[in-house]
Amino acid sequence: MRIALLASNPKLYSNRRIMEAARERGHDIEFVAIKNCYMDITASNPEIHYRGGEILEQYDAVIPRIRPSSTYYGTAVLRQFAAQGSYCLNGPVAIGRSRDKLRTLQILSGKGINIPKTGFADSPQDTKDLIKMVGGAPLIVKLLEGTQGIGVVLAETNKAAESVINAFKSMKAQILVQEFIKEAKGSDFRLFVIGDKVVGAMERRAAEGEFRANIHMGGTGHKAKITPEERRMAVAAAKAMELRVAGVDIIRSESGPMILEINSSPGLEGIEGATKIDLATLMIDHIEKNIKKKTKVSS
Numbered sequence: 001m002r003i004a005l006l007a008s009n010p011k012l013y014s015n016r017r018i019m020e021a022a023r024e025r026g027h028d029i030e031f032v033a034i035k036n037c038y039m040d041i042t043a044s045n046p047e048i049h050y051r052g053g054e055i056l057e058q059y060d061a062v063i064p065r066i067r068p069s070s071t072y073y074g075t076a077v078l079r080q081f082a083a084q085g086s087y088c089l090n091g092p093v094a095i096g097r098s099r100d101k102l103r104t105l106q107i108l109s110g111k112g113i114n115i116p117k118t119g120f121a122d123s124p125q126d127t128k129d130l131i132k133m134v135g136g137a138p139l140i141v142k143l144l145e146g147t148q149g150i151g152v153v154l155a156e157t158n159k160a161a162e163s164v165i166n167a168f169k170s171m172k173a174q175i176l177v178q179e180f181i182k183e184a185k186g187s188d189f190r191l192f193v194i195g196d197k198v199v200g201a202m203e204r205r206a207a208e209g210e211f212r213a214n215i216h217m218g219g220t221g222h223k224a225k226i227t228p229e230e231r232r233m234a235v236a237a238a239k240a241m242e243l244r245v246a247g248v249d250i251i252r253s254e255s256g257p258m259i260l261e262i263n264s265s266p267g268l269e270g271i272e273g274a275t276k277i278d279l280a281t282l283m284i285d286h287i288e289k290n291i292k293k294k295t296k297v298s299s
């Protein structure tokens, strides 16, 4: 197969692993840098040009690994690949949706999937009520487009919550307010979903004195045992988001597991290290199987 890895940095662990796994399987994989692509969207055959003037030949499959800061341009390029008929491991619409935490939670809640009690408001006039709505302090205030734990704040008192919310609002930042799952004690679970299966799971434990389990915040990854309920939940969540590959983050609360967020380009380094599972090859496997299915249907 001819495969494109659509991403920004070929040196990243995840990207190196995906290239390696595809080559080991005998595929022809090329690294396509998002920023080097430009497009002719008026041509009768949608074209993708590459810096220097080359017109990219059609790929059988595209593996998108679009970093949050490139979402707009990256999904535009991916749409062009999709319009050419390439199989996209994750589609542009699904990736776009997954980048908005509020939209993600609305989709999950619409499917009856458990999430922490969450509120969203536009005006500071509603702040006091918003705090009451999620059960009062301690509570979490979260930037809608934050990543790596940056933009997730714990407010210990109602007064502090009110100040933080109104400060974000005055800066025109979009935030959501969420009940704090204290009993998780700084631990959460990353479930790696491919297709309709959880293929690997790790627990992330926050560093001493920190409530955020993100590796970037000093958290550590450990091999984890997950329950059948958590497994089902993660698969249902990826399906609701229409993602074929997803990192689903689950937190364990007193009233059962809840989904915190879903990542459409989940990193491989931490979880391959913790689980010793070759997730990159499983991603290639999935493409092979599904492209075969696609050709069967059309032939």
Ligand SMILES: Nc1ncnc2c1ncn2[C@@H]1O[C@H](COP(=O)(O)OP(=O)(O)O)[C@@H](O)[C@H]1O
Residues within 6 Å of the ligand: 116, 140, 142, 146, 147, 148, 149, 150, 151, 152, 178, 179, 180, 181, 182, 184, 186, 187, 188, 211, 212, 213, 214, 249, 251, 260, 261
């Ligand atoms: N409602 C919550 N209760 C307890 N801990 C939370 C809650 N929301 C987030 N966290 C902690 O903060 C971390 C980062 O939050 P998350 O929503 O995943 O944002 P980010 O996109 O920045 O990773 C989570 O991994 C979890 O450890």
Ligand SMILES: [Mg+2]
Residues within 6 Å of the ligand: 148, 149, 214, 249, 261
């Ligand atoms: Mg997270």
